[in-house]
Amino acid sequence: MTRAEIFKEMEEMFGLVPSMFKSIPDATLELEWSLFKQVQLAPGEIPAKYRELMGVAISAITKCRYCAFFHTEMAKLNGATPAEIEEAVHYAKSSAGWSAYVNGMQIDFEQFKREITQVCQHVRLARESMGPGDMSE
Structure with missing residues (x-):
């Protein structure tokens, strides 16, 4: 073209x-x-609203005001509420903070992987033993 x-x-x-x-x-x-x-x-596997909320979160971490504006407006265009946008940014802030902490403290990565795997197994078993809606998904 x-x-x-x-x-x-x-x-x-x-x-x-x-x-x-x-x-x-x-x-x-x-x-x-x-x-x-x-x-x-x-269109893709992830609906546009959720892709844009991911964009909002990423742009908050990268501190790109152009990206933050673009993805926020696109998220709204695709039906995201102000509360969803705030939650995406808060989630990004929390993730970045924990990333800084565990990396800065040099937490043993292999132990971390074992613990997270164990946590996921525990939650799966708990979900299986409860009825639908009994535990946050």
Whole structure:
């Protein structure tokens, strides 16, 4: 596709050509646009709302204001509530904090893996012994 054809497709989809695409050189524009459509816009195994909530969480950790704005707006467009957006950010904050702690403390990784495997086995067995809805899933 030519640059003009790609920009026409963007205008039909978005109502404009986002400036981030205008700065991409001709040599890679088609590849970048194709990849963007496939990864960011095409239906996949994970529903769009949840993919965007993951994007919100990742952008919070990477501290990219462009990504945070993009993924927050896309999450809202796909039905995410303010409470879901806040929860995604809070989850990211918690995960990053624990990552910093266990890495900084150099917790034994093999022991950590054994413990987490044991925890998951325990929870699976507990879920199997309870009726549906008795334990958080």
